[in-house]
Amino acid sequence: MLTRRACAGVRGILAPQPAIAFRSRAFGAAAVTQSPARAPAIADITPDSAASFNEKQKSFRDGLVAAQKRKEQEEKEARAREEENSKKKGGALSSLIYGTPEGRELDKDIERSFSQVLARGKYVHSIVFHTVKPDKVDEYTELVGNWYSKMVSIPENKVHLVGSWKTEVGDCNTFVHIWEYQRYEGYHESLHNIQSHPEFPAFDAKLKTLISSKHTSLMQEFSFWPTTPPRQLGGIFELRSYTLHPGNLLEWETHWRRGLKARREVMEGVGAWFVQIGDLNTVHHLWQFANLEERRIRREQSWSVEGWGETVHKTVPLIQTMKSRILMPCSWSTVA
Numbered sequence: 001m002l003t004r005r006a007c008a009g010v011r012g013i014l015a016p017q018p019a020i021a022f023r024s025r026a027f028g029a030a031a032v033t034q035s036p037a038r039a040p041a042i043a044d045i046t047p048d049s050a051a052s053f054n055e056k057q058k059s060f061r062d063g064l065v066a067a068q069k070r071k072e073q074e075e076k077e078a079r080a081r082e083e084e085n086s087k088k089k090g091g092a093l094s095s096l097i098y099g100t101p102e103g104r105e106l107d108k109d110i111e112r113s114f115s116q117v118l119a120r121g122k123y124v125h126s127i128v129f130h131t132v133k134p135d136k137v138d139e140y141t142e143l144v145g146n147w148y149s150k151m152v153s154i155p156e157n158k159v160h161l162v163g164s165w166k167t168e169v170g171d172c173n174t175f176v177h178i179w180e181y182q183r184y185e186g187y188h189e190s191l192h193n194i195q196s197h198p199e200f201p202a203f204d205a206k207l208k209t210l211i212s213s214k215h216t217s218l219m220q221e222f223s224f225w226p227t228t229p230p231r232q233l234g235g236i237f238e239l240r241s242y243t244l245h246p247g248n249l250l251e252w253e254t255h256w257r258r259g260l261k262a263r264r265e266v267m268e269g270v271g272a273w274f275v276q277i278g279d280l281n282t283v284h285h286l287w288q289f290a291n292l293e294e295r296r297i298r299r300e301q302s303w304s305v306e307g308w309g310e311t312v313h314k315t316v317p318l319i320q321t322m323k324s325r326i327l328m329p330c331s332w333s334t335v336a
Contacts, residue, residue, distance in 0.1 A: 039141045040328035042168040042236065045291050049235060053290030056233040057268055124187050125162070125227070125273055127284060128177040129215040136210040137166075137173055143210065144175070145332045147203050151194055158182060159190040162227055162271070163335035165237055170325035176239060178271075178286075180227070187218070217278025224257040227271035230334035235290040237270065237327040242283045248318040249274055252283060259311030266301040270335060281320075288335075292326070 132140045144164070152161050162178040181187040194200060221227050244252055253274075260269065270286035289295040302308045329336035 038331070039137045040166050040168075040330055042326065042328055044328065045236060047291070047293075050290040050294050053233055053235045053294070056231075060231050060233065122183070123221060123227075124181045124184055125219045125221060126179045126181070126187070127217050127219060127273070127275075128179070129171075129213075130175045130177070130211045131171065131213040132173045132175060132211050134173055140175070140207075140210040141166075141330065143203070143206055145330060147199075148177075149332050151197075154193075154197075157190050157193045158186050159194070161332075161334065163333040164330040165239075165327035165333065166330060167325050168236075168328050170323070174325075175330070176325070176327060178273075215278075217275045217282065219273035219275050219278075219284065222253055222256070222272045222274065224253070225260055225269065225272040227273075228269070228335060232336050233268070233288060234336070235288055236292065236295070237329065238287045238289065238295065239325045239327055240285045240287070241323045241325075242285075242319050243279070243321045244281045244283060244318050245320055246281055249281070249283070252315060252318050255311050255314040258307055259315070262305040262308040262311065263302055265305050267298045 130140070130144075148161055148164065151157055152159060158181070160180040162180055164175065164177045167174040167176065181190055242252075256272070260272075263269065268288045270288055272283065272285045275282040275284075287295075289298060
């Protein structure tokens with residue numbers, strides 16, 4: 001699994017270059033082709049879109065691999081420098097003070113293990129569902145697109161917008177937004193700063209006239225599946241939501257840690273999150289495909305990959321309910 005740091009290394013190459021400076025994760029409000037006032041639609045997808053999608057996907061993945069190799073080389077050089085410095089210090093006293101090479105390597109292994117566990121707590125994500133009145137969709141698109149773009153461009157808000165999508169199959173006229181915060185402290189700080197903005201009352205009042213409901217859950221990403229950096233591959237998205245039987249989250253994570261490796265051979269994942277506050281025992285997986293036909297083909301191909309059948313066999317008994325939505329990215333979404 002490529003690390004988050006490797007992802008960060010290619011964001012400057014792969015992400016569209018906005019006019020404003022973004023922070024560590026490089027999520028923001030990058031403009032793409034369509035006007036913010038126009039809601040996305042599945043009719044925007046053309047039948048011959050697969051070739052373009054596959055080409056962009058390959059470029060994106062090649063960039064991640066290159067970044068991972070650079071990271072590994074940097075770590076190798078750093079270890080070599082550390083070992084050289086240790087040799088210069090030399091002697092039995094050095095081993096007593098600085099530890100043996102084996103001991104230092106064990107310390108690094110322990111540190112890496114803790115880092116992998118703690119990575120799940122580094123970010124808090126919120127998933128927000130807005131059900132928009134049918135005759136207000138374009139008005140909503142313009143209002144929210146402009147406001148979200150403005151909010152992520154203000155560094156003091158310390159918030160990243162992973163993406164915004166409109167549901168085309170499922171709960172139609174429902175918009176899905178995924179935000180990223182620096183732990184819960186960052187969540188509180190971001191909301192406080194945004195709601196203190198002088199234009200927030202007018203935005204909030206207008207939004208309430210355009211939507212019929214709003215639903216929010218707070219989530220964390222699985223450590224084995226970091227949220228993708230910004231990318232523009234095109235195509236459609238599928239949000240698969242699972243309600244698990246209580247007490248089965250750890251087992252789900254164990255099986256999907258293996259299953260994701262098989263799935264990534266034929267499918268493009270965006271991220272996976274488990275809800276901590278809100279719809280408890282709920283897991284969301286987000287995937288990206290060139291079109292619906294490619295989705296069918298890729299899902300069928302998964303069964304020929306070793307390990308996928310076992311993942312399904314082990315995880316199906318853990319599920320109470322499941323739901324699938326086909327989404328189209330909004331014009332301001334950095335993952336599209």
